[in-house]
Amino acid sequence: MATAEQEQTGEFLLDEKTLREIETMKGAGQWSIVWRRIKKDKMGMLGLYIVLFLILMAFSSWILLGFDNWLTSQGYLLGDPLNPRSFNNLYIELWLPGMPADSPLVLFQHPRHHFPELAKLPPSFKHPFGTDGIGHDMVSRIFFGATVSLALGFIGQMTTVIIGTFLGSIAGFYGGAIDDILQRVIELLYSMPGFILMIFIIVLFEDVNIPGGRYAVVVIFFSLIGWGGTALIVRSNFFSLKQQDFVEAERALGASDMRIIFKHILPNSLAPLIIIVTLGIANTIFLFAALAFFGFGDPNAVSWGDDLNKWQNELLYFPWMPMFPALFIFFTVLGFNLLGDALRDALDPRLKD
Amino acid sequence: MKSDFMSRPSEEVLLEINRLKTYFFTEEGVVKAIESVDLEVYKSETLGLVGESGSGKSVTALSILGIVPDPPGKILDGEVIFHGQDLRKLSDSDMRKIRGNQIAMIFQDPMTSLNPVFTVGDQISEAIILHQKVTKKEAKEKSIKIMSLVGIPSADERVDNYPFEFSGGMRQRVMIAMALSCNPELLIADEPSTSLDVTIQAQILELLKATSEEFDMSIILITHDMGVIAEMCDRVAVMYAGFICEIGDIMIIFKSPYHPYTRGLLGAIPRPDAARDDLQIIRGAIPNLINPPSACRFHPRCDYYMLGLCENILPELVEIEPGHSVRCHLYTDEGKAWMAERGDKRVIGTIPKSIAG
Numbered sequence: 001m002a003t004a005e006q007e008q009t010g011e012f013l014l015d016e017k018t019l020r021e022i023e024t025m026k027g028a029g030q031w032s033i034v035w036r037r038i039k040k041d042k043m044g045m046l047g048l049y050i051v052l053f054l055i056l057m058a059f060s061s062w063i064l065l066g067f068d069n070w071l072t073s074q075g076y077l078l079g080d081p082l083n084p085r086s087f088n089n090l091y092i093e094l095w096l097p098g099m100p101a102d103s104p105l106v107l108f109q110h111p112r113h114h115f116p117e118l119a120k121l122p123p124s125f126k127h128p129f130g131t132d133g134i135g136h137d138m139v140s141r142i143f144f145g146a147t148v149s150l151a152l153g154f155i156g157q158m159t160t161v162i163i164g165t166f167l168g169s170i171a172g173f174y175g176g177a178i179d180d181i182l183q184r185v186i187e188l189l190y191s192m193p194g195f196i197l198m199i200f201i202i203v204l205f206e207d208v209n210i211p212g213g214r215y216a217v218v219v220i221f222f223s224l225i226g227w228g229g230t231a232l233i234v235r236s237n238f239f240s241l242k243q244q245d246f247v248e249a250e251r252a253l254g255a256s257d258m259r260i261i262f263k264h265i266l267p268n269s270l271a272p273l274i275i276i277v278t279l280g281i282a283n284t285i286f287l288f289a290a291l292a293f294f295g296f297g298d299p300n301a302v303s304w305g306d307d308l309n310k311w312q313n314e315l316l317y318f319p320w321m322p323m324f325p326a327l328f329i330f331f332t333v334l335g336f337n338l339l340g341d342a343l344r345d346a347l348d349p350r351l352k353d
Numbered sequence: 354m355k356s357d358f359m360s361r362p363s364e365e366v367l368l369e370i371n372r373l374k375t376y377f378f379t380e381e382g383v384v385k386a387i388e389s390v391d392l393e394v395y396k397s398e399t400l401g402l403v404g405e406s407g408s409g410k411s412v413t414a415l416s417i418l419g420i421v422p423d424p425p426g427k428i429l430d431g432e433v434i435f436h437g438q439d440l441r442k443l444s445d446s447d448m449r450k451i452r453g454n455q456i457a458m459i460f461q462d463p464m465t466s467l468n469p470v471f472t473v474g475d476q477i478s479e480a481i482i483l484h485q486k487v488t489k490k491e492a493k494e495k496s497i498k499i500m501s502l503v504g505i506p507s508a509d510e511r512v513d514n515y516p517f518e519f520s521g522g523m524r525q526r527v528m529i530a531m532a533l534s535c536n537p538e539l540l541i542a543d544e545p546s547t548s549l550d551v552t553i554q555a556q557i558l559e560l561l562k563a564t565s566e567e568f569d570m571s572i573i574l575i576t577h578d579m580g581v582i583a584e585m586c587d588r589v590a591v592m593y594a595g596f597i598c599e600i601g602d603i604m605i606i607f608k609s610p611y612h613p614y615t616r617g618l619l620g621a622i623p624r625p626d627a628a629r630d631d632l633q634i635i636r637g638a639i640p641n642l643i644n645p646p647s648a649c650r651f652h653p654r655c656d657y658y659m660l661g662l663c664e665n666i667l668p669e670l671v672e673i674e675p676g677h678s679v680r681c682h683l684y685t686d687e688g689k690a691w692m693a694e695r696g697d698k699r700v701i702g703t704i705p706k707s708i709a710g
Contacts, residue, residue, distance in 0.1 A: 176424065245465040251420045252460075253453035253480045253531065256446075267470045 037346035044342020050335025058146040064107070065144060068092050092140070109137035111144035111302045123320055130320040132311060138324050141307055145325065148303040149332070152215060153285030159223035160284075161277055164230025165266070171231070172238025173261050179235070186228040195287070197225060202296045214298040218291065222284070230276050237269040271347040278343055282336035289329045304329050367571050368394040368417070368456075368539055373431035375409075375416045378424065382643040386412045388595035388650070390431070391670060394539065399565060399572040401582040401603070403618070404592035405639050410575045411461075413592070414541045417573075418456060419448050435539070454484040457532035461544040463524035467516035473500075473527045474512035480534045499530045503560060522553035526560065533564060540565070541573045546581065558585055579622055583607060588676075591615045594640055594650040597670070601677030611679040613655050649682065657683055657699045662691045 038044050092108040099105075109115075114135035121131040129138035171182040201221045202214065210216050241247070242265060250260050291297055292305025299306060304325040311321035370392050377384040387409045394400050402410050415421045416428050419440060433440040435456065440448065460466040468476060477496035481487060487495070493512065500508035503526045516524060525545060532540055542561060546554035562585060565572050574585055582589050582603065590600040591614065599612040610616045620633035637654040640646055646653050652663035662682055671684045682688030683699060692698060 245460055245462055246468045248415075248420065248422075249458075249460055249466040249528070249531075250468070251452070252418055252458040254449040254451070254483050255453075255479075256449060264468050268468070270470075 034343075034346045038342050041342040041345065043338050044346070047335045047338025047340075047342060050331055051339050054146060054150060054332055054335060057143060058150040061144045062147045062151075064092060065111075065147075108140040108143060111136065111140045120318055120321075122318075129324045130318070132307070132321050133314060133318070138320065141302060142304070142324055142328055145302045145304045145307060146328070148215070148301050149285060149289070149305065149329070152219060152288045152303070153281045153332075156219045156222045156226075156284045156288065157277055157280040159219065160226040161230050161273065161280065163223060164227035165234050165273065167227065168231035168234030169238055169261050169266060172235035173242055173257070173265065175239075182231065182235070186231060189225050189228045192225075194225060195290070198222065198287075198291060199294070199296055202291070213301065215288075215301060218288065218296075222287070226284075230273075230280075233272055233276060234269060237272060238265055241265045241268050275340055275344045275347065278336055279340035282333045282340065285329065285336075286333050365395045366393050367396050367435070369432070369434040370413075370417065371432045371434070373413065373416055373433065374429045375412050375421055375426060376429055377426045384425075384642045385645055386426075386595055386642055387416065388645075390592070390595070390597050392590050392597055392600060394571050394573060395588075396538075397565070397569050397571055398587040399562075399574055399585055401586035401589040402573055402575045402592060403577060403579065403582055403589060405577060407594075407639050407642065408592040409595045410577075410592055411543050414458060414543050414573065414575055417541065418452050418458060420452070450484070453480055453532075453537070454535045455537055456539045456541065457535070457537040458541040458543065459525070459528045459532045459545050462548050463521055463528050464548070466528055467524060469516055472513050472515055473519065477512075477527070477531050477534055480531045484535045496530070496534065499534055500527070503527075503530045503533065503564070504556075505530070521549050522557065525549060525553075525557050529557075529560060529564070533568065536568055537570060539571045539573065541575070543575045544577075545574075547576070547578075554581075561585070579618065591618065594642060594645055596650060596680060598651065598681065599677075599679045600670075601673075605674070605677050611673055611677070611684065612681050613657050613683070614651050617654075649680075657681075659688060659691050659699070662687060 038048065090110055090113050091106045092110055094105040094107050114132075116135050118127075118131050118137075119133055119135040121127055123130040127137050127139065129142060131137055132141065167182055171179040198218070198221065202218060205217045205221075206214075208217060238261075247260060247265065250264050255264070288297070289303075289305035289308065292303065293309045293312065295309055297303065297306045297309060299310075307325040308322050308329070311318070311325075314321045315323075370390055373387055373390040375387040377386055390409070390413055392400070402413065404410050412421065412426070415426075417433055417440070419428070419433075421428060428441065431441070435451070440451065443451070467473065471479075474493055474496050477499060478489065478492035481492040481495055482489070485492075497508045497512050500512060505511055505523060505526050511519075516527070519527065529545075540561075545561065546557050549557060558581060561572065561574075564570070572585075574581070576582060586603050588601065589603050589606050590597050591606070591612065592598070593614050599606060599610065599615045606615060607619065610619055614635070617633065617635035621635060623632055635654055636656075640650060640653070647664050648667045649655075649663045652658050655663065659682055666682075666687055668680050668682045668685045668688070670678045670680045672678045673684060682691070
């Protein structure tokens, strides 16, 4: 826009295109450059859409289930939470103020309720993904299974990354004996086959009763043994970053070690951490699904991995039962991997566009 | 050594360094970076610290603040007395209160001395918040004020810019703003203008000079540029391989340097008006500090080398005249005895033409 103001001040006029370029240059921070690069990457955008779709699905199913129970407890919906044959426990309904309490809009069959008379139905208009061996609606199982499947991957990965980042930064910053000890511990963890170790731990803690069920045990031990890779990457990043002049300048200003580590160096190694988290979530979801597939999940949980495990023998006769959970695990891993790869390319400082 | 500066009242002394010794313990061996540094900085003066690369200028600066990278560096001996208290005996948290608050430092390369992921406003504000009880908003307002003080145009807009959006000279101004944010009494400027081009250099030095007068602040200016020293400083200390070899008033040292090394440095400045052959050199190169020459570390390169004396006995810092000390055997009793014994009179010549005039 060539504004009147410019004409008045007698400055030379810039044409619209140049002004637009200046406008885009203004937001030329690191993250807007990264965003521009991802937008150019078609596979990366596909991954981003898949991931966003799945996150939306997990959140909405979580909220819907919680909201449904809350509405019933408030008396807005027909049904008795304690009675398993009550209407509320058969379906997930949508109820808006003004609607009669006895005829809400039925959205899904309740993921935990099954109708034996509806078992083993192939995909149809009423049950788009079919029904499973005992009469659960597969759409409902997939939709509500997203919460546990994604949350497990996310929580598991975040805990390993937080532990790994903390230990890696301390070791990388101080070096010396702390670093040596950390390296030996990581080598020890790496020398054990992770998957078999996980199975061993799950079997060992089978009877332990803690809130959150068996998956809580799985996540806790997964994060206790899985932080090594993150720690190594953060550590090597700190080794080069702590030599930078701004660290010395910050010291000369009187900043403490902890402030330098967590406020100044850590934000500088955010790029590799984002890649670790994105690619790691895919691996973690895959690992938990694999554990469930081999029967080391929680049979009471509504999750894709457990459904896959339950109906794996039916693959030849009723292919839709194991196929849809497997398909969604596949899409999740694919989406996060595509997004992670795109982020890795976009955050690479050697690339210039 | 105490009598060196009797000509000046002692309460003016802001910082006093005695027998400072810093070594670096590397895998190749022990780098004896600073062997013995003694100097005093007076209130509101500018002291130049000059010497070749690797003579220990920057390590002296880091040792004053106690931020020598450890490992491999270690301060082994000496006192750093600031306002009557020995900084080396302070606890880490007490020392942090002094760093940036009473003694600030600016660094050689403004391109890498700012954290790339924070806006300059954040970084200046942080320097303020670290030492003063102010809210974030007050700190930001103060940063804008300091930024315009150090000559950054439209500071209220640029405060939200990232370091990469600034030029080298502007970044150095930001560094100076950070250093000035808590009104320090002593500013250590480690080659503040070396990585900038000549016109910007002049601006930055001008700024330092103006702010030091405005804030009534002492400066230790580290450089290897004799021209900068001549322009900026009241006194100058010449360092060679971990020793202070000459210290004194700038006019005295530039007119009649007593130490052979100072003489060599001043003689080696190319001048446009001199004939081509007049440019003098100092023979050899700065020694490897893992295995430095014994006693006086300058003796292998010295034109006035006294056989059997210079490599065996380290000369004391001798006061030639009030406020002017030299560490060289040409002026010690041992050296005079040596010369008398051999009937070999060695007198240091004058440099052809002073650049100080």
